[in-house]
Amino acid sequence: MTMPDSAEGKAHPGAIHCWLPGDAFAVRATLAQLLPRLAELIPCEDDLGAAEIVLAEVLNNIVEHAYRGRRGDIEVDLTITPEGVRFVVTDSGDPFPDRRLPSGRLVAGRLTDSLPEGGFGWHLIRNLSRELHYERNRGQNRLSFLLPADQSRKRGEIGRS
């Protein structure tokens, strides 16, 4: 693989750029459009499933917590690198509390009323992505992450030991 790692930002045959309004149905439609294109870049079904989960969680999180019912756009940029598919997702909604990403730690729950109905999203994002990075700049949230796409890998889990 000789694809230059420094191609970020440049026009690139493997780069995809899209934007969508911040609502749950637009997220669904965007995933339906992106998935066949991602399938060409991510050969392993397991990796592709992970990519769909992470993207859905990241985009729906923006709809629910950054825009909270307000109108706003979400921009998705992806570039192909030797390590996988690098995503940059930008929105103009509210920043994360304390300008930090949620830990995604699961609250230990048993089969009781204390079992959480939420908080699963960041746990999934953190488990299935790599190089997760958040910046707040000029009223914009910018989240970047890498979804591994090992061309030789047939099965197994991402980012797990």
Next chain:
Amino acid sequence: MNLAVEWQGRTMIVRVEETRIDAAVAILFKDAMREMVAMPSDRIILDLSRVAFLDSSGLGAVVAVMKLMDAGRPLEIAGLTPTVEKVFRLTRMDRVFTIHPTAGAGDDDAR
């Protein structure tokens, strides 16, 4: 939200006839399941074999449905497709719910 209901004795099997339970439909799913829970049964098996994708909102809705059930009346899950299975496993909900490979006849446990 399309749900198909089938009975095996006093076990109600609810098959979700949708390919996705995501943020766009999680509330609809929860509301439709509320009606299922309101019908008398000894237990409910939620058949997810047609569901290719479930996100954290969908998972939260499944947990919420379980909380609607009375004590001693379980909500069990059947037919996890690969990506849905991954979500259950990574969030450790596979340890909270009883999960059957299939909900169909021939599964002695689902009778």
